[in-house]
Amino acid sequence: GIQVEQSPPDLILQEGANSTLRCNFSDSVNNLQWFHQNPWGQLINLFYIPSGTKQNGRLSATTVATERYSLLYISSSQTTDSGVYFCAVVSTGGFKTIFGAGTRLFVKA
Amino acid sequence: DGGITQSPKYLFRKEGQNVTLSCEQNLNHDAMYWYRQDPGQGLRLIYYSQIVNDFQKGDIAEGYSVSREKKESFPLTVTSAQKNPTAFYLCASSMVPSSGANVLTFGAGSRLTVL
Numbered sequence: 001g002i003q004v005e006q007s008p009p010d011l012i013l014q015e016g017a018n019s020t021l022r023c024n025f026s027d028s029v030n031n032l033q034w035f036h037q038n039p040w041g042q043l044i045n046l047f048y049i050p051s052g053t054k055q056n057g058r059l060s061a062t063t064v065a066t067e068r069y070s071l072l073y074i075s076s077s078q079t080t081d082s083g084v085y086f087c088a089v090v091s092t093g094g095f096k097t098i099f100g101a102g103t104r105l106f107v108k109a
Numbered sequence: 110d111g112g113i114t115q116s117p118k119y120l121f122r123k124e125g126q127n128v129t130l131s132c133e134q135n136l137n138h139d140a141m142y143w144y145r146q147d148p149g150q151g152l153r154l155i156y157y158s159q160i161v162n163d164f165q166k167g168d169i170a171e172g173y174s175v176s177r178e179k180k181e182s183f184p185l186t187v188t189s190a191q192k193n194p195t196a197f198y199l200c201a202s203s204m205v206p207s208s209g210a211n212v213l214t215f216g217a218g219s220r221l222t223v224l
Binding site for chain 2: 098
């Protein structure tokens with residue numbers, strides 16, 4: 001099945017810093033989502049982005065489907081950005097959503 | 110407000126007991142899913158259902174069972190056959206458009222601890 005690798009596994013930032021999270025996947029996809037899991041375990045969908053670029057406030061994401069990777073950019077980080085960021089994909093022709101292991105982000109005040 | 114309700118939030122059980130986790134959605138979504146999350150890990154798919162009265166095994170279905178008698182409900186039973194059931198369980202739902210754009214919406218999760 002399709003493999004999803006996220007990097008870095010852990011990230012510590014000072015408040016106000018910018019960061020880039022990466023998601024590599026091993027096969028073509030027709031669905032890619034980025035999620036944020038808060039400290040209480042709730043998963044929130046950030047972006048549905050199988051290709052192209054989207055922006056939502058301080059967050060933006062780019063997926064280059066032909067090269068099988070996606071990037072999540074966080075600008076001017078805040079302490080509330082802390083948590084785990086997951087990339088999740090559905091391979092072309094498939095239905096199951098497969099998650100990466102996540103990037104654990106801690107933003108220091 | 111539309112959303113997914115999971116209950117209970119926390120559950121403790123003794124070894125050898127079956128437990129059932131509830132998942133209800135009012136989003137009119139066709140598909141529903143159960144994922145398991147272990148500490149520091151990603152999510153692994155247990156079961157999913159695309160339509161009422163039909164469901165498929167995910168990657169770690171052994172020791173679990175589900176039913177889909179109503180569109181709104183997708184309960185998960187953790188049986189005594191599940192060797193290591195202590196985990197965080199997440200239910201999700203999505204539309205099933207032909208394009209494959211099944212964007213997942215998650216419930217708040219149920220944390221099961223086996224004593």
